[in-house]
Each structure stands twice: as structure tokens, then as C-alpha cells.
Amino acid sequence: MKKAVRMSPQTLSLLEEFLAQPAEWRYGYNLSRETGLKSGTLYPILMRLARHQWLETKWEATEEGTPPRHMYRLTPDGLELARERVREARPRRGAQRAAYAEGRI
Amino acid sequence: MADIYLRKLASWLLRSALALAPPDVRPWGEAMFAELNRVPSGWAALTWAVGSLGVIFTQTLLCLFRAQNSGASTLTSPLVLGGGDTMRKTTLITGSGCLLACALFLLVPAFRQAVRVSLTQWHDVFHVTSWQQKPGLDVLGRRARERGDAEAMAFVAVRHWDAEESARLAEDAVRLDPKLIWVYAIVAVRHPGLPEIAAWVPKLRQWDPQNALPHFITAESIDIAQVTRGGKVPQRADEEDPAWKTEMAAVSQSQKLDEYSHLQKELDRRVVLRFGLQDPEMVMSGEEQYGLPTYGTWDSFRYAKFLVEEGEKLESQGDHVGASGKYWSVVRLGQMMGPDSLFIMSPSIQDAYKRLGGLAEQEGKNDQARLLGYLAGKLHDAREKEIIAWRNNSTELTIAGWSASVVRASGLLILVFIGFAGISLVSGPAQKGFKVSNASHASGLIQGLGLVSALGLVVSCATLYVSYRPYAYIFRRFISTGDERGIRELYQFLDSARSPLGVHNFGQMRDFVFYFWVGATLLGLVVVLMISLRLYLSRSRVAAMA
Helix, strand or coil: CCCCCCCCHHHHHHHHHHHHCCCCCEEHHHHHHHHCCCHHHHHHHHHHHHHCCCEEEEEECCCCCCCCEEEEEECHHHHHHHHHHHHHHHHHHHHHHHHHHCCCC | CHHHHHHHHHHHHHHHHHHHCCCCCHHHHHHHHHHHCCCCCHHHHHHHHHHHHHHHHHHHHHHHHCCCCCCCCCCCCCCCCCCHHHHHHHHHHHHHHHHHHHHHHHCCHHHHHHHHHHHHHHHHHHCCCCCCCCHHHHHHHHHHHHHCCHHHHHHHHCCCCCHHHHHHHHHHHHHHCHHHHHHHHHHHHHCCCCCCHHHHHHHHHHHCCCECHHHHHHHHHHHHHHHHCCCCCCCCHHHCCHHHHHHHHHHHHCCECCCCHHHHHHHHHHHHHHHCCCCHHHHHHHHCCCCCCCCHHHHHHHHHHHHHHHHHHHHHCCCHHHHHHHHHHHHHHHHHHCCCCHHHHCHHHHHHHHHHHHHHHHCCCHHHHHHHHHHHHHHHHHHHHHHHHHHHHHHCCCHHHHHHHHHHHHHHHHHHHHHHHHHHHHHHHHHHHHCCCCHHHHHHHHHHHHHHHHHHHHHHHHHHHHHHHHHHHHHHHHHHHCCCCCHHHHHHHHHHHCCCCCCCCHHHHHHHHHHHHHHHHHHHHHHHHHHHHHHHHHHHHHHHHC
């Protein structure tokens, strides 16, 4: 079930964020804040990653009266694949950033 | 304070969306909803909720097209916000609300008009009736006879698709009110094959002796008789029927060309107000009948050509006065027919001016020759402009054409959504009866279909109403005040709305009707095959289990 996941720049940003703290369970809003992705962009990516089993998810019980929160973490396979994809994309993204910084694009 | 309300609004929006979301999408919706409490400000919460709504909506739509339990959701719901019952209830409430909104639309007369107009495109496809055949006209005709209302009879007479009924109504109307004699002319133009025309024309000539229209009507009758006898269309002046030449000579000697459109429009408005008629398709269809007989323009072209040929013959014989008389007849014919008539397209009128200019030059009247040459040039320019306008008209889509497309598309979507809503209504009980496998998914699908249909129905109704409303206004203004602004656009709109989407001419219409019925037959066969296959498979399973 480890199908290829479409690697948009937003997906790569999210994977980089997961890779920064790979063992931690992360919340949706925190991910949104760290990556700058809006809910309308973030959740379809999370859904896709979860569907391809790159992500594991769990519900966290919270204090009385507030709904349980949903948490996300890369699976071991997801971690490996994410590292690979980010590594592949990094030189290209680096070159793009450099080009942008130099005003070439 | 605003922060609290924005947060409440965000929360309400997401809760509502969650209640409608199918089971596969709901857990993810709940995940987004749970994060809402962590968003620090009201605006940010609202932005979060709007983004989440987009996700829920997109995923719900995708869910409708996905295979059963394809693993769209990898989550299980913590059941924070209730389950299927809430969804069913909300679907039912939203669906009922949408249907109520559609019912309210039906209370608006302009919307009912719009629906009628949007359905006209199907008349010729289903061959139920032609768009010209309007049952409302028969009803109005009966009411007019019962009341002895001569004007209403005349109103129906000029619009009725059946020539004999049209003639009967016209004669009854004139018998009751002899001032309505002009109705004969309009009915004769619309139904040129009527035998009554022979008796009507002398009466019209007597009533309005200066008018060229009765002569045009007779000339057309002669043309029709010639064509139906199998005779050839005359190509040269000496082949023309003498009776036709006499009528056309009378045309060129007439003082005016009155098609009685002003009288008809006034009568239309009075009848529409008296009978409370609401259907612009019925009312305005009469307006399109105004004008010359079908052969009128062609007759005028032929006669002008004949006159120019006669003039040239006389000129070659040295009879300049006689030739000049023939050319001036062409000019007078053009003046009588008016600058807006198609006669301007006749090359003969330019020839006549040029010839007159030539004769004036020969006589040493240089100023007159220059003026006539200038007028010939102006006519040439006007003709070129008209040709360009025609070409543009055939390729450009006007605003009225666009509106007609939107109205037709909305009307079509209304039918499609009504069909879907019907399927979801029928499928609900059927599913209970036949124990469909994976019932919860099927139930979600049916509810989703019902909900999308109800929402689509409201949106289509609103689009139909909004795109038709300006034309309803033009129609109402014309009827109540006689203001003719926008009437041309209304004609264009109604004309475009008569053919199905994508059909622009008769040939395309013929193909459309053919492919439509082929498609419908194939679809029907596929449905029958699928039902048969399903029945066969279920019986086989039952037999195997036994």
C-alpha cells in the first residue's frame, strides 16, 4: 500500500516539519502554524498521507467539554520514504531558493 | 465581543457541515473541528472553519464517486457529534428546505415564465408540439369567442399555427369589429396559402388604397401558384407573369408600405392586459409575424432588376426619358420600402442611381450626376456594412444569446436534479426492501445524492430566475407602457431559447434529435440489461444457498 504520494511543495514542507521531530505526535493546528498551510490545504495532505500509510493517527482525550484532538506522526515506513523524498527534493528546492534570492526568478 | 460571535459562527458552520458529511469524511471533519478551540482569534477561527468546509465539501463529493469503502477514510470517529441519524435528519431538513425554496420560486410569475421558456427547447426534440403550437392560444381563442371579444380573436388569429383556424378567427373578428380589417393582411402574410386571401385583398385595397402591402400579398400568391404548378422561377424579365408585373407595378406606385405592426402592437397590449397573459413566448411570437410576405423582399429585388433591364433596353433604343422613368421607379420603390428594409441589399438600386447619374451627365447636368453618383456610393457602403453585420450576427454570441444559453442550461439542470432527487427518494425505500449490501454506504450515497440534488435544484432555480428576470422586465414594461426598449433583445433571447443548447440551425437540430434518441435508447437498453443481470445474479445466489 506504499503508493507514490504526489510531492507538492506544500507536502514537502509538511514532511520536513514531521521530520524535524519524528517521534513526536503533532496536532493539526500546530502543523498549520509551523508550516503556514491553511486548513484547506493541510488536511487534504494529511488525509492523503494517512491513506497511503505514511502517517499514523490517534485521538487524544482532552479535558471535559472539549472534543478529543487528532494527532499525527510518521509511520516507520513513512519516515523512511519522507526522508528520501525530502533529500531528493532539497537540492532542487535549494536551487530554487537561491535563484529567488538572487532575483533570477 | 466580535471575537465571540466569529468563533460561534465558525463553530456553527463546521458543526452543520459535519452533520451533513458522509461517514467516511466525518472523522476528518471532527479532527478539524477539534482544532478550532486552539485557534487563538475569532477571524483565524473563521478562516480555519471556511478552509475546513472546503475540505469537507470536496471530500463529500469525492466520496459519492468512490467505490464502496475504498479506504477513503483511515479514521474511526470518536463520535463527538452524533452519527447517521443526525445526518439523515439534517439531510431531510436541508432537502425539505431546498424544495420549499423551489416551491417559493414557483410563486413568482417571472420564474414560471422562465421555466416555460427554458422548456421550449424540448418541444421539437420530443415532437410533442412545435414551439409555434401553444395550447394557451386555443384556450384564449375559445374564451374570446365566448365573450365575443373581437380583439382577442384577432390576437389569436395572427398567432395560430393552424391556417384554417387562423382564417376563421380573423373573419369572426372582422365581422364583430370591421375596423380590425387589417388583421386580414397579417394573417395573409403568415399563411400565404389560404384561399380566403383572394377575397380579403380587394377589401384591404378598398380600406387602405395607398398601401403596397395588399399588392405584395397578391404578388406572393402568384409566385406560390407558379412554384406549386412546378413552373420555373423566372430568370429574365420577359419570363415574368404579366399579373405579377401588374401587382409589382402597383407596389412601386403605392404611396406607402404599412405592415400594420403599430396597430397590432397596440391591440396585443390591450388583450394581454385584459386577459392577464403572462407568457412572453406566446405574446411575442405574434410580433415576429410583422413585415412583408415571405416572398416580398425577393419580389422587390426581382422587380427592381426587371425595371433596370427595361430601362437599359429603352436607353439602348435612345429613349432616355422612358429609361429615366424606369430607374426612378426603382428609386421610389427603395424609398417606400424604407432604409431598414432588406431592399438596400439589392444591387439594382445602385445600378438605378448609377444609370440616372450617367443620363444626367449626358444631358450636361453635372451637379445632378455627381449627387446621384454620391448616393450610389453611399448605398454601396450601406450594403457592405449590412453584409458585415450579417456575418458578425451569424458568428457572434450576443448578450441575449448568452442569457438564453444560461436559461436553457439552468432549465436542463433543473430537470436533471429533479431526476436525481426522484432516484434518491425511490432508492431509499427500495434499499430497505431489497437489503442492499453495505447498506450504510448505500444509504450515505443516496442521502448525498438527495442533498446534492436539492441544493443543485435551488441553485439552478436561482440562476434561471436571475438570468431571465431582465427579459421579464422588458416584457412587462412593453405591455404596461408600450415602451419598446429592449424588445429586439427579447426577440433574440426567445429565438435563441427555442433550440437546444449547442444547436444553431435546422441541420444541427435534425442531428441533435437523431443522436438524442439514439443515446436515450442505448441508455435505456443498458439500464434494462443491468437490472436483468442483477436479478439473475441475486437469483443464482439464492439458488446456490438453498
